[in-house]
Amino acid sequence: MVALRAVQRFDAYQQRHGWVGVPIAVVYKFVEDQGGYLAALIAYYGFLSVFPLLLLLVSVLGFVLHNDPHLQQQVVDSALHQFPVIGDQIGENIRSFHGNPLAVAAGAAGGLYGALGVAQAAQNALSKIWAVPRHARPDPLRARLRSLLVLGGFGIGLLATTGLTVLASDERFLGAHLGVAVRAAASVAAVAVNIGLLLFAYRFFTDRSVRLRHLAGAAAGAAVLWQGVQWGGTYYVRHQLRGATATYGLFGIVLGLITWIYLGALIFVLAAETTSVRVHRLWPRSLPTLFTDKVELSQADQRAYTSYAMTETFKGFERVRVSFDPPPPRKGDGPADRGVQEAGDAPGGAEVAAGHPPAPPD
Numbered sequence: 001m002v003a004l005r006a007v008q009r010f011d012a013y014q015q016r017h018g019w020v021g022v023p024i025a026v027v028y029k030f031v032e033d034q035g036g037y038l039a040a041l042i043a044y045y046g047f048l049s050v051f052p053l054l055l056l057l058v059s060v061l062g063f064v065l066h067n068d069p070h071l072q073q074q075v076v077d078s079a080l081h082q083f084p085v086i087g088d089q090i091g092e093n094i095r096s097f098h099g100n101p102l103a104v105a106a107g108a109a110g111g112l113y114g115a116l117g118v119a120q121a122a123q124n125a126l127s128k129i130w131a132v133p134r135h136a137r138p139d140p141l142r143a144r145l146r147s148l149l150v151l152g153g154f155g156i157g158l159l160a161t162t163g164l165t166v167l168a169s170d171e172r173f174l175g176a177h178l179g180v181a182v183r184a185a186a187s188v189a190a191v192a193v194n195i196g197l198l199l200f201a202y203r204f205f206t207d208r209s210v211r212l213r214h215l216a217g218a219a220a221g222a223a224v225l226w227q228g229v230q231w232g233g234t235y236y237v238r239h240q241l242r243g244a245t246a247t248y249g250l251f252g253i254v255l256g257l258i259t260w261i262y263l264g265a266l267i268f269v270l271a272a273e274t275t276s277v278r279v280h281r282l283w284p285r286s287l288p289t290l291f292t293d294k295v296e297l298s299q300a301d302q303r304a305y306t307s308y309a310m311t312e313t314f315k316g317f318e319r320v321r322v323s324f325d326p327p328p329p330r331k332g333d334g335p336a337d338r339g340v341q342e343a344g345d346a347p348g349g350a351e352v353a354a355g356h357p358p359a360p361p362d
Contacts (some may be wrong), residue, residue: 015284025283049114119147194223222271
């Protein structure tokens, strides 16, 4: 009973204070949206795209710079700097790769397939997070055309952020000594480019009219976290895994790359979840909702569960009715409470059109 009362007091407190209630609501929505699986799907296709593209890069450099191995090594070191673990391994063994048409074709095809998969997985994740009904999402052809357009913009942005990250991390770049001010400015610029890329993805991959000012905060936080992940991965490789290649071999390299990509996907999904919770006012949530049906739902709970039902509508003329019965009586409830439950009243019930989910309060 003491523990139950403590939980009830904390529940009441977090529902009154946004600094606690919002993070809890984000975690709840992340769990209910199966955010871990959404991030894992993005990471899977990310792995399929990164590895072939890295091999493609090495193969192309084998053609273009075959007469200048030193410059070839410098370019590879710079370009792979953002890919801890596997980037270092390919960079150290560049001479074992020889450019040939088959490698270029395989790398291009594999990279394009994986990159389109990343874009499609990101679109699907954002549609689920923003409760976009299935009938309102773009058809498979338009979705892939949109992905190609976004990938073009991302390619340019990633080239820019790659160079800036290299400038921020190395004291010397292509033989030139970099001062502290230059490296600090490069770090800030890299974060700014990442913010722009995230805003670009969130805005064009979301079939909802979401204002940029609502997306800016989460995008900035995600960009800073991603920069930290990049620095942390580079530091770990340089100081903890140095000389460990023979021990861990390919298994450690692949696990390291997948983990690194998954962290990036997780940051992407969590930032979108945070924005969705704040824009749709999906807080405060009732703490017991994830664990039991014996709970009084808050208005935010009802809005969240209604939006989940709306997300699964397949046709624009489909109608969905969402209602919430009183919670089952808990141990110790009186006969009056049980009578209300047995009467089958449905307070909070609402009939909504499939294309028009309930709007959050302003």
